[in-house]
Amino acid sequence: MADVPMLEMKGITKRFPGVLANDNVDFDLYAGEVHTLLGENGAGKSTLMKVLYGLYQADEGEMRLNGEPVTITSPTSAIEHNIGMIHQHFMLVDTLTVAENVALGLHSSRGALTDLDAVSEKIVDLGSQYGLEIDPAATVWQLAVGQKQRVEIIKALYREAQLLILDEPTAVLTPQEVDQLFETLNQMTADGRGLIFISHKLHEVLALSDRITVLRQGRVTGYTTTEGATRASLASMMVGRDVKLAPDKPEVETGSAALEITGLRVIGDRGNVVIDGLDLDVRRGEILGIAGVSGNGQRELAETIAGLRDAEAGSISIAGTDVTNGRPVDVRAAGLAYVPEGRMKDGSIGLFTVAENLLLIDHNSKEFLDAGLLNFDAIRTHSQTLVDEFAVKTPSLDTPVRSLSGGNIQKLILARELSGTPNVLIASQPTRGVDIGAAEYIHKRLVAQRSEDTAILVISEDLDEIFGLSDRIAVMYEGRIMGIVDTSITREEIGLMMAGVTREEAAAG
Ligand SMILES: Nc1ncnc2c1ncn2[C@@H]1O[C@H](COP(=O)(O)OP(=O)(O)O)[C@@H](O)[C@H]1O
Numbered sequence: 001m002a003d004v005p006m007l008e009m010k011g012i013t014k015r016f017p018g019v020l021a022n023d024n025v026d027f028d029l030y031a032g033e034v035h036t037l038l039g040e041n042g043a044g045k046s047t048l049m050k051v052l053y054g055l056y057q058a059d060e061g062e063m064r065l066n067g068e069p070v071t072i073t074s075p076t077s078a079i080e081h082n083i084g085m086i087h088q089h090f091m092l093v094d095t096l097t098v099a100e101n102v103a104l105g106l107h108s109s110r111g112a113l114t115d116l117d118a119v120s121e122k123i124v125d126l127g128s129q130y131g132l133e134i135d136p137a138a139t140v141w142q143l144a145v146g147q148k149q150r151v152e153i154i155k156a157l158y159r160e161a162q163l164l165i166l167d168e169p170t171a172v173l174t175p176q177e178v179d180q181l182f183e184t185l186n187q188m189t190a191d192g193r194g195l196i197f198i199s200h201k202l203h204e205v206l207a208l209s210d211r212i213t214v215l216r217q218g219r220v221t222g223y224t225t226t227e228g229a230t231r232a233s234l235a236s237m238m239v240g241r242d243v244k245l246a247p248d249k250p251e252v253e254t255g256s257a258a259l260e261i262t263g264l265r266v267i268g269d270r271g272n273v274v275i276d277g278l279d280l281d282v283r284r285g286e287i288l289g290i291a292g293v294s295g296n297g298q299r300e301l302a303e304t305i306a307g308l309r310d311a312e313a314g315s316i317s318i319a320g321t322d323v324t325n326g327r328p329v330d331v332r333a334a335g336l337a338y339v340p341e342g343r344m345k346d347g348s349i350g351l352f353t354v355a356e357n358l359l360l361i362d363h364n365s366k367e368f369l370d371a372g373l374l375n376f377d378a379i380r381t382h383s384q385t386l387v388d389e390f391a392v393k394t395p396s397l398d399t400p401v402r403s404l405s406g407g408n409i410q411k412l413i414l415a416r417e418l419s420g421t422p423n424v425l426i427a428s429q430p431t432r433g434v435d436i437g438a439a440e441y442i443h444k445r446l447v448a449q450r451s452e453d454t455a456i457l458v459i460s461e462d463l464d465e466i467f468g469l470s471d472r473i474a475v476m477y478e479g480r481i482m483g484i485v486d487t488s489i490t491r492e493e494i495g496l497m498m499a500g501v502t503r504e505e506a507a508a509g
């Protein structure tokens with residue numbers, strides 16, 4: 001490492017109305033290294049980087065580049081200082097080609113046509129140098145997400161970025177794409193660039209970083225070199241207490257198959273086959289994890305079981321009752337509880353209050369009816385019990401659900417769905433976008449439900465979650481189960497299966 005850091009940020013404070021987004025933050029970066037900013041949602045990571053990139057002005061603090069004080073007032077001035085930023089949400093124009101997107105905003109005295117040829121040539125060069133192959137003539141809307149990200153990175157390299165900020169770049173990628181991205185990033189640090197990596201995925205952070213700074217509620221709460229750091233040590237810095245990343249799972253004797261699916265075939269919204277000859281059993285007392293990249297039929301599978309979508313062929317039964325193409329109320333009556341992945345869309349109704357949401361499935365239950373009228377006292381008592389038991393942080397039972405955090409909405413839905421004793425529970429992406437502390441609690445509840453002899457289907461893109469919870473793992477790819485494996489399988493093997501490679505091929509390397 002050089003003596004002088006390429007970047008020093010000292011005492012950065014940034015306020016928004018009512019929010020202290022960055023509170024006296026120090027951060028630095030040397031050429032040739034990856035320094036990760038780690039923290040939960042809302043910790044202030046993006047804000048700090050937007051200050052660096054000139055999108056926000058800090059209220060207090062100073063920045064130096066290569067030892068010289070600088071004021072960065074706009075992205076244009078950031079680019080002039082050889083700073084590039086890959087945003088969480090891509091900033092590309094869909095209707096233009098790759099080359100046109102890269103050329104956009106470049107200053108040139110020459111004609112546009114000549115320029116585009118030169119731009120294309122350089123895109124190909126950069127692509128082969130950094131493993132970012134892309135067709136410069138392709139139109140952006142045709143590209144897959146991973147390819148769009150390549151365009152963003154090429155754009156930054158084209159502008160000669162020496163310091164590159166990557167804000168949650170892996171959130172949209174498959175495990176294979178993540179590996180590929182990391183190779184690219186390692187190549188860039190080997191060439192002397194400095195990278196700021198933002199993530200909350202602990203194993204990725206450990207795999208890529210040289211140093212790690214942890215933010216919590218706008219403040220630096222931890223700093224470590226990667227050597228000697230563990231997932232557990234990072235998690236406790238993020239949360240401010242010790243956390244269990246994988247729940248304690250007691251031995252449970254599994255019972256009969258409470259969920260049985262045979263030969264299921266489902267047509268998707270665009271008329272294509274999204275589930276194709278799928279067989280699956282989940283037994284009482286077990287958690288079956290479905291691993292896979294989103295968009296391989298997982299959502300449709302859950303919706304078809306829940307009666308929200310029709311099966312074209314095949315059968316589904318819950319605790320021995322055939323529920324194929326049943327109405328949602330019938331499936332519920334057979335003993336299904338369902339925690340959907342789109343929390344605000346399907347799982348809760350944002351304008352309704354906490355108490356009203358907790359009642360959504362129980363409104364016909366005798367307990368809450370008094371001569372045909374809703375018994376509001378009974379409802380409130382019931383709701384308060386659930387809120388307490390599930391540690392939902394809400395100002396009151398009358399708070400509209402949309403003003404709660406993602407983790408608390410998720411706990412609320414779980415509280416509602418687990419308030420009976422379901423035969424089968426489907427939890428889709430149960431901790432997506434949820435804080436580590438809330439995730440820990442949700443996992444504990446799922447494991448507790450397993451001990452109550454519920455058959456549990458957990459659908460998740462998060463492999464740590466799949467490994468931590470599952471008794472068996474089914475890997476889903478293009479509407480089929482690629483294989484059912486136990487948790488001794490390696491991350492690499494499962495990653496390959498998620499990309500459509502069979503278990504035998506994956507095991508053969
Ligand atoms: N433009 C903004 N206006 C008001 N509040 C904001 C704005 N951007 C971020 N915040 C708030 O600042 C805090 C930090 O947000 P952010 O930097 O996006 O966190 P992270 O990237 O770590 O998830 C959050 O409380 C967020 O709601």
Ligand SMILES: [Mg+2]
Pocket residue numbers: 045046047088167
């Ligand atoms: Mg962010």
